[in-house]
Amino acid sequence: MSLEAEIPTPGDYKRTFIGDKPVVVIRNNDHEVTVVENRCAHRGVQFCQKHLGHTAEFVCPYHQWTYDLDGNLIGVPFRRGVKRQGGMPADFDPRNHGLRKLAVARRNGVVFASFAEDTEPLADYLGETMLGFFDRIFDGREIEVLGYSRQLVPANWKLMFENIKDPYHASLLHVFLVSFGLFRADQPAMVKMDATGRHGALVSWKAPVAAAGEVADMRSFRQDFTLADARLLDPVREYPEFTVVMTTLWPNLIIQQQSNTLAMRQLVTRGPHEFELAWTFFGYKTDDEAMRLRRLRQANLMGPAGYVSIDDSEVMKFSQHGVKAYPEVNGVMEMGGRDWKDEPHMVTEGAIRSFYDYYRTVMGL
Amino acid sequence: MNDFAALPVREMRLELEGLYAEYAGALDEERFEDWAEFFTEDCFYQIIPRENHDLGLPVATWRSESKAMLHDRVTSIRKTAVYAPRYLRRYVTGIRPRAGSGGTITVRANYLVVETLQDELSRVFNAGYYLDEIVRVSGEFKFARKVCVFDSVLVPNSLIYPL
Numbered sequence: 001m002s003l004e005a006e007i008p009t010p011g012d013y014k015r016t017f018i019g020d021k022p023v024v025v026i027r028n029n030d031h032e033v034t035v036v037e038n039r040c041a042h043r044g045v046q047f048c049q050k051h052l053g054h055t056a057e058f059v060c061p062y063h064q065w066t067y068d069l070d071g072n073l074i075g076v077p078f079r080r081g082v083k084r085q086g087g088m089p090a091d092f093d094p095r096n097h098g099l100r101k102l103a104v105a106r107r108n109g110v111v112f113a114s115f116a117e118d119t120e121p122l123a124d125y126l127g128e129t130m131l132g133f134f135d136r137i138f139d140g141r142e143i144e145v146l147g148y149s150r151q152l153v154p155a156n157w158k159l160m161f162e163n164i165k166d167p168y169h170a171s172l173l174h175v176f177l178v179s180f181g182l183f184r185a186d187q188p189a190m191v192k193m194d195a196t197g198r199h200g201a202l203v204s205w206k207a208p209v210a211a212a213g214e215v216a217d218m219r220s221f222r223q224d225f226t227l228a229d230a231r232l233l234d235p236v237r238e239y240p241e242f243t244v245v246m247t248t249l250w251p252n253l254i255i256q257q258q259s260n261t262l263a264m265r266q267l268v269t270r271g272p273h274e275f276e277l278a279w280t281f282f283g284y285k286t287d288d289e290a291m292r293l294r295r296l297r298q299a300n301l302m303g304p305a306g307y308v309s310i311d312d313s314e315v316m317k318f319s320q321h322g323v324k325a326y327p328e329v330n331g332v333m334e335m336g337g338r339d340w341k342d343e344p345h346m347v348t349e350g351a352i353r354s355f356y357d358y359y360r361t362v363m364g365l
Numbered sequence: 366m367n368d369f370a371a372l373p374v375r376e377m378r379l380e381l382e383g384l385y386a387e388y389a390g391a392l393d394e395e396r397f398e399d400w401a402e403f404f405t406e407d408c409f410y411q412i413i414p415r416e417n418h419d420l421g422l423p424v425a426t427w428r429s430e431s432k433a434m435l436h437d438r439v440t441s442i443r444k445t446a447v448y449a450p451r452y453l454r455r456y457v458t459g460i461r462p463r464a465g466s467g468g469t470i471t472v473r474a475n476y477l478v479v480e481t482l483q484d485e486l487s488r489v490f491n492a493g494y495y496l497d498e499i500v501r502v503s504g505e506f507k508f509a510r511k512v513c514v515f516d517s518v519l520v521p522n523s524l525i526y527p528l
Contacts, residue, residue: 051416147417147424151520175445225445229433276519281424296423297430304520305412305427311447313523318449 001025001035002111003264003280005143011054011069016278017268018115019252023102024048024058025111028069033106035113036071036099051148058099071099108138110264126249127194133201133247136239137257142285146295149279149303153313155320157252157267157275161355162319163312164248167191167202167346168335173315176307179225180233182206182259183244189346197340197354198250204346206235206243232297235259248351250358258308260291261298273320277313279303377470381460384499384506385474389455392527397442400527401435405500405507408432412513412528415493426515426524438527448525452481453490455528465498469509472497476513478528480521491517491528 002014007027014025015038022038040047040060047060057074058067066075073094081087102113105122112122123131153160163169170177171185178184189204227233237243238260247255254265262283268276279302283295301308323331336348340357343350359365372380384403391400404410412427429435456477465471473496480490493515500509513528 052420145422147420147422148414149424149426149520150414150518151522153522173447176441179445225440227433228436228440229431231430232434232437292423296425296428299424300428303426304522305524307441307446310523310525314448317522 001113002033003143003145003282004033004106004109004111005145005282006052006280007033009054011056012052013048013055014052015048015050016266017276018102018113019269020271021115022046022048023113025113026069026071033104033111034070035102035104035111036067037102039099040065041073041097041099065097067099071101073098108135108140109143110134110138127196127199129192130194130199130201130247130249133192133203133245134255136245137255137262144283144285144287146281146283146292146299149281151277151279151304151313152270152274153277153316154274155316156272156323157269158355158359159316159319160254160265160267160275160277161248162352163316164202164246164254165200165351165355166349167204168348169315171346173311174308175225176301182233182235182301182308185346187346189344191343191346191348191351193340193342193351193354196358198358200248200351200355202244202246202346202351203242204244205241232300233259234294235298236291236294248355250355256302258301259298260294261302262295263302273324377462378460380506381462381470381472381499385457385460389457393454395526397439397527398436401432401439403506403508404432404435404511405502405509406432408435408508409510409512410435410508410527411511412515412524414518415514415516416518418512418514426520427527435527442525446525448523450483451525453526454479454481457495468500470499472499476528488521489517490521491515491524493517493528 001016002025006014007025010027010029010031012027016023016025024036024038026034026036028034038046038048040062042060042063042065045060045062047058064077065073068074076088076094078086079088079092102115103117103119105112107122119125126134167189168185170183183204187204187207192201192203193199243259245257252267256263256265262281264280266278268278270276281299283292300306303309304313333349333352336343336350340350340354388403408431410429411425413425417424429438458475460472460474463471473494475494477489478491479487481487493513496512496514497508498510499506
């Protein structure tokens with residue numbers, strides 16, 4: 001839903017979404033985090049309209065039903081009528097008409113929420129492997145939000161997960177990544193999944209650039225491609241192992257660590273044919289100026305104008321247009337086998353297969 | 366020499382109109398190498414969502430800190446990026462110059478970018494304003510700084526070409 005650094009003070013809130021459903025993440029007066037539906041309990045008005053803000057209470061503009069920072073209904077104008085006429089029925093009890101609250105879980109500065117009341121504890125939900133990758137980035141250090149980026153991708157939301165769960169496309173599609181050795185098939189790598197298959201992680205670490213012969217299949221590999229201003233790419237190793245970890249968490253989150261660019265990518269579905277990709281770039285409060293600048297420069301790789309991610313958003317659109325026009329046809333997803341398991345390399349579509357296995361179970365397909 | 370700020374108002378406006386027309390023309394005609402020449406060597410060019418700009422958050426959608434970085438972007442557009450064919454057309458209005466420090470001129474101007482993709486109707490791709498600092502180098506106007514602050518909260522898929 002949010003990083004706690006976005007809502008540090010009681011009364012701070014963030015307007016966001018779970019799927020198509022609008023919600024508000026609120027820091028309450030006890031410094032806890034409340035997540036409520038962004039839907040007035042009266043007539044359904046989406047009462048909160050700002051991405052980020054601060055307030056003492058939420059007032060629906062339509063009839064001024066008023067809620068406290070925990071979503072409790074604390075004011076209903078004309079409840080007793082006017083001049084003894086009208087008003088709510090005598091048995092109307094505001095305690096029964098608060099905003100619907102969601103289950104909330106927090107870990108090291110990150111806020112999760114669920115409509116389900118019986119969601120397992122977050123650590124169990126993520127599983128041991130994904131929890132390890134999560135704690136690697138969110139290790140207790142204070143987070144600093146560096147900014148947002150939002151794009152509307154004309155593709156089904158699952159294509160975004162297919163993209164980030166498929167490490168092998170990067171060696172072929174992304175000339176930029178390949179030529180600078182940021183992520184490439186001949187580098188040491190791993191693909192990891194949780195026990196259910198719903199989450200996944202692509203892991204890679206940088207190794208010396210290969211000679212052209214070893215990367216013959218990679219037509220995207222251009223040894224002649226150099227930057228005129230190399231300050232754009234000046235990565236330093238921040239974590240003890242791995243230079244790239246892309247974690248995909250069911251059903252709507254990607255945690256991105258590509259070199260020194262860190263971001264949460266939240267998927268907000270808008271029906272079956274498009275989704276909003278909401279990026280929250282961040283660093284750590286303890287970053288020095290050089291690291292901060294490094295993150296800002298490397299942000300050029302990501303987002304709607306990213307040296308790398310342009311290729312992805314464009315190809316997702318091409319996929320949508322091809323797949324949608326031929327719903328009766330199946331694709332082929334057999335790279336790395338037909339089942340799925342953790343692999344010590346990146347030439348596999350296993351994490352996509354695991355994702356769809358889980359998807360089909362959830363959807364009863 | 367920088368005598369820009371000393372120009373009479375009418376003359377300055379005419380010169381600026383010409384500058385922005387040529388700038389937009391270079392981009393609309395996809396003469397990206399020419400576009401980079403509108404900037405000083407140590408220029409700063411940035412495309413940033415208004416949301417970040419207003420909150421004082423530094424991350425930009427596009428951040429270049431030199432003309433060389435602009436050329437790297439052009440190389441990517443020409444040679445490495447994968448994207449569908451498109452036409453972009455830029456409309457710059459409301460050019461408002463003010464005297465800046467050290468003989469520079471600061472300009473605020475509105476821009477509108479219309480995008481045309483295959484199989485789709487032309488649409489407003491991006492709307493915002495420029496926050497520019499202009500200097501005169503060897504008699505020519507150059508952007509020392511150009512910040513494109515866009516109101517459009519959502520970018521329609523991909524931003525490939527400069528604004």
